[in-house]
Amino acid sequence: MQATDISTLEAVALAATRSAAVASYAWVGRNDQKAADAAATAAMRAALAGAPGRGTVVIGEGEKDDAPMLFNGEKVGTGRGPDFDIAVDPLEGTSFCARDLPGSLATIAFGESGTLWSPGPGFYMDKIVVPPRAKGVIDLDDAPERTLAKVAEALGKKVGDLRVMIMDKPRHKELIARVLEAGASVQTPAGGDVGGSLAVLLPTLDIDLLLGVGGTPEGVMTAAAVRALGGGMLGRLAPQRDEEADAIRAAGMSLDRVYDCTELVAGEAFFVATGVNGGPLLGRPRKSEGATIAESLLISRGQVRHITHTTFELTSPAGTTKETR
Structure with missing residues (x-):
């Protein structure tokens, strides 16, 4: 454009x-x-x-x-x-x-x-969002404890100083427990996937990373903001029901592929x-x-x-x- x-x-x-x-x-x-x-x-x-x-x-x-x-x-x-x-x-x-x-x-x-990625029949995706200084260290296949350690090092912090945004959903019960056990603090809003990601990108809101499963529309919109500001983001389809998983496979899409923000938003966007x-x-x-x-x-x-x-x-x-x- x-x-x-x-x-x-x-x-x-x-x-x-x-x-x-x-x-x-x-x-x-x-x-x-x-x-x-x-x-x-x-x-x-x-x-x-x-x-x-x-x-x-x-x-x-x-x-x-x-x-x-x-x-x-x-x-x-x-x-x-x-x-x-x-x-x-x-x-x-x-x-x-x-x-x-x-x-x-x-x-x-x-x-x-x-340029905007279409998830087809996929409604949910697993994602990590981090500030620019940590964009090169994240991996969706890492255990949450390893993600915390790598992000903390990239940001020049201790794990105990990290503030993590994870939506308060039943699917995140174990993830929240493991992040807390690792020593980080967790903010757990009931929803607000996009707002949580923006809190990571805007330093005035003092959130270091976002973890967990949220909606695919929110994921693509987040990717537009992440790309515009030079942050880091990875996402992967994470169906929450068997019918959703079957529809994704029927559409010829992979449940294993990890997308970074330049694939979710492949060109100029805002x-x-x-x-x-x-x-x-x-x-x-x-x-x-x-x-x-x-x-x-x-x-x-x-x-x-x-x-x-x-x-x-x-x-x-x-x-x-x-x-x-």
Whole structure:
């Protein structure tokens, strides 16, 4: 993609996540995950409809949870401009949104056409995410104790000083126990796969690595951020049910192959997130003197930008109009 195309598409992605975040915020604390997800998806789809060019959803969220979604293969945009790939989760952390717990995000990644990896029928993947200084030492086949030792050495720390992000899921019970036994501290959110990975990449959040099994859409979006910032990431399909494993094999895909972030995202790409109900990364949308304010994060071309969107509602004799600045 040309630099001008990237800048234009970054603006589209920011508008899409902002729209999704504001729409889903109406459902914060209402204990209805699907309604929140549906609101985010509809708002994001509407925002993407006006994108210059033709976007293809390579990997979307929803199928594994029977939730509303932007589906794999869906086309968006006007068709007038560059072709590009999309990886998307309109509402990452739906349970956080429904229960008004911090950490839910509207998320999306754009890449050059043909560069974002498609997991086919694979919904889950095992992954490691580390900062740039540890990118050359990780191996998915290592025992967690060896991974901790290698990452600690690369970062100039002791294992006991490491802070590890692992989602609090039944599948991670043994992994969490082994990491704790090795001496590292563990942060165990109930979800928030992308947010956990971003905590590794952004030094202000003080997480040294992420381990465990999460969703494939989140994995590809994470890879876009990792690649843009020079971090390290490895992933491998990790089906959670026999039917998922059978579907992956039937599609001719390997359950053993390990992908690094340059294979998950094989070209120019960027990542965008907007906060839905607050947390360490981004604040929630809020109203102030006739305006709606939302906070976003753009990771692109080696840079991290925090962006505040303010939408003013201006009344006039003709009625009410909205202007985004």
